[in-house]
Structure formats: structure tokens, C-alpha cells
Amino acid sequence: xxxxxxxxxxxxxxxxxVAVFAQEQIIPVTTAENSMVLKVDQQKNLSILYYGRxxxxxxxxxxxxxxxxxxxxxxxxxxxxxTASGSRNLLEPAIxxxxxxxxxxxxxxxxxxxxxxxxxxxxxxxxxxxDPVYNFQVTLFYKSYFKQDVIEQWAVIRHAEKSNVLLHxxxxxxxxxxxxxxxxxxxxxxxxxxxxxxxxxxxxxIKTLDSKLGTRANLFQPSVFMVSLxxxxxxxxxxxxxxALEYSGNFKTDLELDYQNNLRIISGINNYASAYTxxxxxxxxxxxxxxxxxxxxxxxASRRLQDWARNYKVLDGxxxxxxxxxxxxxTYFDFDENKLKELIKDTRKLGVxxxxxxxxxxxxxxxxxxxxxxxxxxxPNKKKLPNGIGTLVKEAANNQxxxxxxxxxxxxxxxxELYEQHPDWVIxxxxxxxxxxxxxxxxxxxxxxxxxxxxxxxxxxxxxxxxLAYIKWDCNAVIYNAHSAYLKNQSHFYIExxxxxxxxxxxxxxxxxxxxxxxxxxxxxxxxxxALEYFTEFWPSDxxxxxxxxxxxxxxxxxxxxxxxxxxxxxxxxxxxxxxxxVAMMGKLGFDIVVNHLSEKDLQxxxxxxKQYNSFKDIVWFGQQYRLANPAEGDIASMAYINxxxxxxxxxxxxxNNRYGSxxxxxxxxxxxxxxxxxxITEICLYPGSKTSIDESKSYSGEFLMTIGFNPVLNAQRxxxxxxxxxx
Ligand code: GLA
Numbered sequence: 001x002x003x004x005x006x007x008x009x010x011x012x013x014x015x016x017x018v019a020v021f022a023q024e025q026i027i028p029v030t031t032a033e034n035s036m037v038l039k040v041d042q043q044k045n046l047s048i049l050y051y052g053r054x055x056x057x058x059x060x061x062x063x064x065x066x067x068x069x070x071x072x073x074x075x076x077x078x079x080x081x082x083t084a085s086g087s088r089n090l091l092e093p094a095i096x097x098x099x100x101x102x103x104x105x106x107x108x109x110x111x112x113x114x115x116x117x118x119x120x121x122x123x124x125x126x127x128x129x130x131d132p133v134y135n136f137q138v139t140l141f142y143k144s145y146f147k148q149d150v151i152e153q154w155a156v157i158r159h160a161e162k163s164n165v166l167l168h169x170x171x172x173x174x175x176x177x178x179x180x181x182x183x184x185x186x187x188x189x190x191x192x193x194x195x196x197x198x199x200x201x202x203x204x205x206i207k208t209l210d211s212k213l214g215t216r217a218n219l220f221q222p223s224v225f226m227v228s229l230x231x232x233x234x235x236x237x238x239x240x241x242x243x244a245l246e247y248s249g250n251f252k253t254d255l256e257l258d259y260q261n262n263l264r265i266i267s268g269i270n271n272y273a274s275a276y277t278x279x280x281x282x283x284x285x286x287x288x289x290x291x292x293x294x295x296x297x298x299x300x301a302s303r304r305l306q307d308w309a310r311n312y313k314v315l316d317g318x319x320x321x322x323x324x325x326x327x328x329x330x331t332y333f334d335f336d337e338n339k340l341k342e343l344i345k346d347t348r349k350l351g352v353x354x355x356x357x358x359x360x361x362x363x364x365x366x367x368x369x370x371x372x373x374x375x376x377x378x379x380p381n382k383k384k385l386p387n388g389i390g391t392l393v394k395e396a397a398n399n400q401x402x403x404x405x406x407x408x409x410x411x412x413x414x415x416x417e418l419y420e421q422h423p424d425w426v427i428x429x430x431x432x433x434x435x436x437x438x439x440x441x442x443x444x445x446x447x448x449x450x451x452x453x454x455x456x457x458x459x460x461x462x463x464x465x466x467x468l469a470y471i472k473w474d475c476n477a478v479i480y481n482a483h484s485a486y487l488k489n490q491s492h493f494y495i496e497x498x499x500x501x502x503x504x505x506x507x508x509x510x511x512x513x514x515x516x517x518x519x520x521x522x523x524x525x526x527x528x529x530x531a532l533e534y535f536t537e538f539w540p541s542d543x544x545x546x547x548x549x550x551x552x553x554x555x556x557x558x559x560x561x562x563x564x565x566x567x568x569x570x571x572x573x574x575x576x577x578x579x580x581x582x583v584a585m586m587g588k589l590g591f592d593i594v595v596n597h598l599s600e601k602d603l604q605x606x607x608x609x610x611k612q613y614n615s616f617k618d619i620v621w622f623g624q625q626y627r628l629a630n631p632a633e634g635d636i637a638s639m640a641y642i643n644x645x646x647x648x649x650x651x652x653x654x655x656x657n658n659r660y661g662s663x664x665x666x667x668x669x670x671x672x673x674x675x676x677x678x679x680x681i682t683e684i685c686l687y688p689g690s691k692t693s694i695d696e697s698k699s700y701s702g703e704f705l706m707t708i709g710f711n712p713v714l715n716a717q718r719x720x721x722x723x724x725x726x727x728x
Contacts, residue, residue, distance in 0.1 A: 026049065027125065028054075033053060033054065045077060091256060095170055105133075153289050154173070166277055168271060178263075181202075182229060182257065184202050192548075204257045210270050213479065218528065224242070226298065235299045242293075247498070248498060248502075248530045276495060313533060324354040325350055336385070343595075346596065353401060358472070364377065372439045378460070425485075438476045442478075445497050519537070523542045535564075550583055550656060554632075562586060564587075575720075581609045631654070634657075637652075646673055646727070651722070654719060669709040673705055677701070679700055693713040
């Protein structure tokens with residue numbers, strides 16, 4: 001039996017981080033708290049021996065299997081590090097192929113591995129696996145981030161068979177985890193209802209999280225998820241794994257509770273309608289599957305992921321961001337040059353950094369005066385903007401603010417010159433009726449000419465307006481009738497679409513490496529860590545009702561850092577301006593309101609709040625985020641951001657229930673402070689003329705605040721309270 005190895009472990013010798021046991025090898029991928037331990041057995045099977053809290057002595061990993069008395073693994077590959085199908089495997093595979101000779105079997109055996117230190121706390125392990133019968137190989141990559149306990153895993157598939165091999169399935173990774181029970185937290189959504197959480201116990205069989213929408217992968221279901229081990233994790237307790245596929249297109253994550261009661265997680269590009277023909281010596285590179293494991297609950301997992309994202313993933317994750325005024329909800333499509341010039345003046349009056357011109361500025365033959373026409377024709381509309389964009393950029397400079405612009409370059413309205421001139425650039429079934437999502441169709445980015453076109457939309461904007469400082473990149477349709485007039489093999493369509501999109505983004509970023517870009521899609525239908533490499537921020541939802549946003553931003557924050565969350569103050573919802581602004585300050589602040597409709601006091605509040613925000617935004621963007629009171633569990637929400645030194649923080653508190661007598665009856669327990677230090681708490685962002693209900697003269701130890709807590713005094717008269725905490 002492959003698990004009856006106890007005697008052999010005494011022969012162990014350690015070479016660097018790799019222990020070699022007679023014919024067996026242990027390969028640990030170690031991070032600050034955890035270890036993903038791989039094992040090569042005598043038959044050269046590569047399996048996952050363990051994933052969990054790391055042990056001090058690598059030699060003891062070999063003792064793990066005998067501690068479990070589960071039923072036998074008849075196949076000897078149930079715990080495979082990358083499960084091949086068609087030979088011994090009986091469970092959900094990571095990879096399925098048809099070889100050049102028509103044979104469907106694959107068996108992958110260890111050949112060699114290499115470990116590299118990439119510096120900056122990052123290591124990379126690559127393991128080459130080969131089929132002993134066919135000239136077919138897979139290289140598994142494990143990029144590990146020591147401090148954040150994050151691993152990114154992907155695979156490169158390649159063969160040198162006589163002719164093409166058909167890949168039916170090509171996952172990025174599969175994991176194999178042991179626990180007494182598994183609790184999945186997944187998300188579902190729709191327009192204006194993004195990131196709705198659901199937690200359930202995983203039962204035997206396969207639970208699939210996936211998308212087949214082509215674009216905006218996660219409109220209905222994002223790829224981010226959590227799995228708690230043994231019992232549902234809370235904010236500060238329990239072992240929890242976070243996972244996500246770094247991919248903006250169709251994804252598929254299978255969570256299989258197998259007959260031995262182990263959990264197998266298989267994640268990758270969705271193979272739906274996407275069998276891939278791999279030529280000899282062509283590399284098929286999967287996207288990264290990202291995961292982290294925490295033993296101190298969801299809060300600590302989220303802080304690690306946020307830290308990882310800022311340091312290694314989100315574009316310029318450690319740099320400054322621009323506050324802005326957007327005209328979308330202020331004007332919709334109804335504006336002209338004069339109106340915009342007024343709004344630019346309002347941008348300065350408000351005190352934000354940039355004016356963002358939204359949809360409706362382009363197209364002439366079919367003017368973009370509504371969402372039914374013009375998309376694709378990216379020339380400024382002569383009636384609305386007789387002097388083009390340049391004059392607006394200048395007007396912004398004259399007002400000492402910057403200028404940004406909205407585009408949706410992947411899309412086309414059938415009522416457009418682009419559609420008339422290039423019907424073959426549009427994704428549609430040649431023999432079927434067109435079907436529209438928001439009156440539009442998607443351009444075929446698998447076609448290099450379309451890639452050039454989309455690149456040029458952006459490049460021209462910069463060429464003509466050198467001072468352009470921001471782009472809002474929208475994507476408001478899914479793909480219906482998936483078919484490319486360009487591709488010979490339609491099964492490659494979904495994959496080539498995404499490759500095309502990433503090609504364009506790479507080109508844009510090599511020419512314009514730092515210009516901030518917002519990843520938008522009429523809601524949170526597109527945020528993922530594949531795209532955030534090219535974008536500085538994302539639009540969580542078109543739903544900007546602050547009450548809804550408290551819940552939504554709370555859930556997003558488990559996976560994404562506040563600096564990447566574009567939160568705008570709008571007229572959605574019934575809450576007063578203070579409440580709306582305070583909620584938007586828990587991320588990257590923006591406004592989408594008519595400034596001159598604000599009462600004098602409301603305007604005063606916004607102006608003051610922006611100044612305050614500028615003084616503490618570094619803490620929100622770069623500090624540690626602590627969830628203190630969950631709005632889903634009571635009358636109030638409380639979220640804190642504390643700086644690295646634990647000397648200063650800002651705490652946002654809201655009343656989320658309108659019922660009689662609801663408020664902060666109990667103190668809110670703080671987190672992330674220095675126990676021994678003394679702190680003072682003051683209320684900031686007060687509405688003009690109002691006074692705080694808090695006694696600001698007292699000081700408290702960190703111990704007191706984290707043991708007893710502090711009452712923000714939320715009630716029907718005080719529905720939004722922002723507190724500043726400072727070490728004395
Ligand atoms: C989407 C975006 C909005 C706005 C409109 C413009 O819905 O989410 O913010 O840009 O498109 O049409």
C-alpha cells in the first residue's frame with residue numbers, strides 16, 4: 001500500500017526544502033503559516049499529501065497518511081496533484097484528452113521539478129509530468145507568496161505527438177483536502193444584485209460554480225468562493241480556504257466531495273463548448289487558480305488576500321488614486337459642451353480630482369443619444385461636442401482638475417456605422433436571428449483586426465488628448481449566439497475571445513502603463529484577478545443605494561481590497577447625503593450627482609467630507625480592514641480600517657434597520673489595535689451644525705476597546721457615524 005510507508009521515513013534525508021525518502025520524495029510549498037505538501041511515490045505518481053498548517057519538521061509530513069483510517073483509494077490517484085482521465089482515475093478529472101491516434105487515455109507521472117526564488121517573498125515551483133506511453137506532458141506551476149499565504153497555481157499543457165491532440169478539459173489546478181465536513185460560501189447575482197452570499201454544507205457529489213456568459217464572467221456567479229473546514233468559519237475563528245480563478249471569461253469550479261469524504265476542488269476555464277485542438281509543440285497555458293488558507297477565520301483570510309492583491313496583482317495597488325465626479329447619473333445621455341463645462345467647474349467646486357465623462361459623447365450618423373445606437377462609432381458627436389474632447393480636457397486643466405472618459409470598446413449597436421461596415425466583426429450566428437443584451441452585440445475579439453480596432457479606440461483618445469487621465473472601460477453585454485466569422489474552429493471561440501481581450505489590454509498597458517482604468521460592466525459582472533492586473537479599480541454594481549452597498553461592499557471586501565472598489569455617491573436610495581458619502585468613502589470615493597442640486601449644507605458636507613477623506617484615505621486604501629459588526633446579523637454595520645502601525649484608524653458605522661428602537665445597543669468590539677496602547681476616539685465627518693453624541697474626552701486602552709468595545713451611538717437620528725481612532 002502506498003500509505004504503509006512508516007519505516008521508510010527514518011531513512012529520510014533532507015536536501016534543501018525537499019525531503020527524499022528512498023524512492024519517494026516530499027515537495028512542500030511552504031508559506032508563513034501553511035504548507036501544500038506534494039509527494040512523488042515509487043511509481044512516480046504525484047499526489048497532494050497534505051494542505052494545512054505547516055509542520056516544523058518536513059520529515060513528519062510522511063506520518064500524516066497513517067493517521068487517517070478512511071476507506072481505500074482503489075485508484076491510487078484520488079489525491080492526484082493533477083488528475084488525468086482515461087486511465088485509473090474514477091473521479092472528476094483536471095484534464096481529459098484525445099490523443100493524435102484517437103486514444104482517450106492519459107496518465108501523468110513525475111519527471112522532475114525545479115524551485116526558484118523570485119525575490120520579494122515569492123517562490124515558484126514547477127513540476128514536469130509526462131505520460132509514459134504518449135509524448136504528452138503537463139508542467140504544474142505553484143507560485144507562492146510567503147507572507148500572505150497565497151498560492152497561484154496553473155498548468156502548461158504540451159505534446160509532441162504526430163498530429164493534433166484534442167483537449168476536452170484543461171483545468172488550472174485540482175486540490176485535495178481533508179476535513180470532517182466542508183462548508184461552501186458561494187455568491188450569486190444579477191444586475192444591481194451582485195455578490196449575494198449563500199453558505200451550505202457540501203454533500204457528496206459535485207457542486208459546480210461556473211459561467212457560460214462569455215464576457216462579464218460573474219454577472220450571475222463570480223468565481224470567488226470560500227470553503228470552511230470542519231465547521232462554518234466566522235469572522236475570527238475557523239479554518240477557511242478562499243479560492244478564485246484569475247480569468248475574465250467562462251470559468252468552472254467543481255467541488256467534489258468524494259467517496260472517501262475528501263474534498264477535491266477542480267478549477268479552470270470552462271470547457272463548455274470549448275474542446276481545444278492543441279497542435280504539436282504548442283503550449284496551452286491555463287489561467288491561475290488562486291487560493292489562501294487561514295486558521296483564524298474569514299477576516300484574516302481577507303486581509304491576506306487584500307495585502308497580496310495590493311502588492312502583487314491590482315495595477316498600481318500601492319499607489320495613489322483619483323477621486324472623481326462622474327456625469328452618468330447627473331445627465332445620462334442628455335448633455336452638450338456647455339453643460340459639461342459647468343460640470344467641470346462643479347468638479348472643482350466639490351473638491352475632487354477628476355471629471356469623468358460617461359456614455360453618450362460619440363457617434364454621428366447614429367448619435368449615441370440613448371443605449372439603442374452609436375456604440376462602436378468612437379468619434380465625438382459634433383452636435384453635442386462641436387469642439388471635440390480636446391476643449392473639455394483644456395477646460396478641466398483650467399479648473400485644475402483632470403479629465404477622464406468612458407468607453408465600451410468591445411461592443412457594437414446594430415445601429416452603427418461600425419456594424420454596417422464590418423458585419424463580420426460581430427459575434428452572431430450567421431443563420432439565426434440576432435439577440436441583444438442592452439440593444440448591443442459583442443465584437444469578435446478573436447479576430448486580430450478587431451483587436452487592432454479596440455486598441456486604436458484607446459490609443460487615438462490618448463493621441464488626441466495627451467492629458468487624458470482616466471478611462472472607464474465598460475462591458476454591458478453577454479455573448480449570445482457565440483460564433484466567430486474569423487475562426488475556423490468554433491470550439492476555440494470562448495478561449496480566443498479572452499486571449500484577444502488580454503492581448504489588447506497588454507498592448508494598452510505596454511504603451512500606457514499607469515493611466516488609471518476602471519473595470520466596469522453595468523454592475524459587478526466582471527471583476528476578477530485576471531483583469532485586475534490591467535485595471536486600478538472596479539465598479540462593484542450599478543446599484544449605489546448606500547444601504548445595498550453596505551452589504552455588497554462587505555462581501556466584495558472578503559476578496560478585493562478597498563482601494564480597488566470604486567464607490568460613487570449617487571441619488572439612489574433614501575438616505576441623506578452624509579450616509580451616502582460615508583458609505584462611498586469605504587473604498588475609492590467618487591460622486592455621480594448634480595452638484596448644483598445640493599442644498600447649501602449638503603454641499604458643505606460633501607466638500608468637508610472630501611477633505612477629511614483625503615486626510616485618511618491612505619488608511620482605507622493601504623491599512624488593515626476589520627469587519628466589526630455584520631449588517632446581515634443585526635441592526636448595525638461596522639467596518640474599521642487600521643494603519644500598519646496600529647496608531648490610527650477610521651471606523652464606519654451604520655444603522656441598517658429602520659425598526660423602532662433599533663440602534664447600537666451593545667458596544668462594538670474593535671480589532672487590530674495595540675492592547676497596551678492608549679487611544680482616543682473622535683467623531684469625524686459631522687453634518688454641518690450637528691454635534692457628536694460621543695464623549696470625546698475619554699481615553700481607552702487597546703485592551704479595553706478589543707475586550708469591551710466602544711459604542712458609536714447609532715440610532716434613528718444618527719444613522720451613519722464615522723469615527724477616528726488615534727493612539728495617544
Ligand atoms: C453601465 C455602467 C454605468 C454607465 C452606463 C453607461 O451601466 O455601469 O455606470 O457607465 O453603463 O451606459
